Amino acid sequence: xxxxxxxxxxxxxxxxxxxxxxxxxxxxxxxxxxxxxxxxxxxxxxxxxxxxxxxxxxxxxxxxxxxxxxxxxxxxxxxxxxxxxxxxxxxxxxxxxxxxxxxxxxxxxxxxxxxxxxxxxxxxxxxxxxxxxx
Numbered sequence: 157x158x159x160x161x162x163x164x165x166x167x168x169x170x171x172x173x174x175x176x177x178x179x180x181x182x183x184x185x186x187x188x189x190x191x192x193x194x195x196x197x198x199x200x201x202x203x204x205x206x207x208x209x210x211x212x213x214x215x216x217x218x219x220x221x222x223x224x225x226x227x228x229x230x231x232x233x234x235x236x237x238x239x240x241x242x243x244x245x246x247x248x249x250x251x252x253x254x255x256x257x258x259x260x261x262x263x264x265x266x267x268x269x270x271x272x273x274x275x276x277x278x279x280x281x282x283x284x285x286x287x288x289x290x
Contacts (some may be wrong), residue, residue: 221267221268224264224268227264228264231245231246
C-alpha cells in the first residue's frame, strides 16, 4: 500500500525530471548550433554579415519582447484579479496624452515588427543576391 502510494507520486516526478533534462539538452544543442553557425558566417567573407544578423541568431531581443508584452498584459491581469485597482489603472490611463499613447504603441509595434523582419531579412537578402548574381 505504501509502496503504491509513493509510486503514484514518484512516477510523475521522475517523468517530469526526465523531460526537464531533455529540454536542457535540446537548449544546449541549439546554443552550440548557434555558436557554430555564427563562426561559419563570421569566417565567410562572401556573405557580408552584419551585427544584426549575428544578433538575430541569438534572439537577444527576447527579454525586451517579454517586457513590452507585460506592459500591455499587466493592466488586464490586474483588472481580472483586483477589479478596483484595475479600474484605477484604466481611469488613470485616460489621463495619459494621446500622443504619448500613440508613440508607446508605435515603439512596441516596432519592437515586435522589427524582430520578425530581422529574422526574415537575411533569407530575403540572400535570395536577392542569388538573383542578382545570375
